[in-house]
Amino acid sequence: ILLNSYEDRSSSGCSQVQLGFRYESRDQRFTMYIMQLTNCSALCLPADHKMYVRLAVLPSVQVTCCLFRTRGLLSQDVVVINEVFGMQMSHSALRQKTLRVDICNTSKSGHEECLAGAQISLADVSCSEDRCTKWYNLLNRHYMSELSSK
Amino acid sequence: ILLNSYEDRSSSGCSQVQLGFRYESRDQRFTMYIMQLTNCSALCLPADHKMYVRLAVLPSVQVTCCLFRTRGLLSQDVVVINEVFGMQMSHSALRQKTLRVDICNTSKSGHEECLAGAQISLADVSCSEDRCTKWYNLLNRHYMSELSSK
Numbered sequence: 122i123l124l125n126s127y128e129d130r131s132s133s134g135c136s137q138v139q140l141g142f143r144y145e146s147r148d149q150r151f152t153m154y155i156m157q158l159t160n161c162s163a164l165c166l167p168a169d170h171k172m173y174v175r176l177a178v179l180p181s182v183q184v185t186c187c188l189f190r191t192r193g194l195l196s197q198d199v200v201v202i203n204e205v206f207g208m209q210m211s212h213s214a215l216r217q218k219t220l221r222v223d224i225c226n227t228s229k230s231g232h233e234e235c236l237a238g239a240q241i242s243l244a245d246v247s248c249s250e251d252r253c254t255k256w257y258n259l260l261n262r263h264y265m266s267e268l269s270s271k
Numbered sequence: 272i273l274l275n276s277y278e279d280r281s282s283s284g285c286s287q288v289q290l291g292f293r294y295e296s297r298d299q300r301f302t303m304y305i306m307q308l309t310n311c312s313a314l315c316l317p318a319d320h321k322m323y324v325r326l327a328v329l330p331s332v333q334v335t336c337c338l339f340r341t342r343g344l345l346s347q348d349v350v351v352i353n354e355v356f357g358m359q360m361s362h363s364a365l366r367q368k369t370l371r372v373d374i375c376n377t378s379k380s381g382h383e384e385c386l387a388g389a390q391i392s393l394a395d396v397s398c399s400e401d402r403c404t405k406w407y408n409l410l411n412r413h414y415m416s417e418l419s420s421k
Binding site for chain 1: 287327329331366367368369385388389391392393395406408409410414415419
């Protein structure tokens, strides 16, 4: 019971990203819609800093070919983004990919820092041409580094 | 066209894990079924080494509470695992969690090394009591570290 209440408390702060996907088989085009973020306070962005969303479709021979970044965004409870990115790829190749979505900011020293992220297997992206939209939980980087020390 | 053929080649080697999930609301129990791995050669496991699957349900106040590991497995093209792990949690808390699934091995120096992983948002785990089974692409660690240097 104690563990449960701890769990509830620790997880109330999960931020989420809403994404949409569409694959058009006619022109072999995969489109990613970055729609909005909620509960951004859980990202612990330093005050007055801007964040942005970075997308990477992996694996890729050259990481730079598959990397996209949104404009800079100020943290609010709900952040509407509505940016669209696309790439051309066969459906069979796409279904072997993983989309990494990270909320990043630029540190004082000018380096890209990841605050939290989601990772989405594209194994079941359908050819239906309808846009499929979903909310994904974002996992804070803190937990990833904690995991690698256990 | 050249890019497309590169993409096809580089992605032929993606390994996958088959997972099942079930949430029983009566006793607030979340069950994870680690079913099988395919295309394990893409994991680049050193010869004669054993690997295992590590699961973590995050965020968690204490990482050790939410961490599970399968038995050791030898790499083959298809590796049948069929191990089951469970934890108790309210449905609302579970829906704020992310499941991190990593294929690990133990290095010569005794440290846990991750070869590849998937990350699954549990935001839409249903209460239907039916087991939901799916294949997920595994992303090699190599690409994660390459990403953080761009």
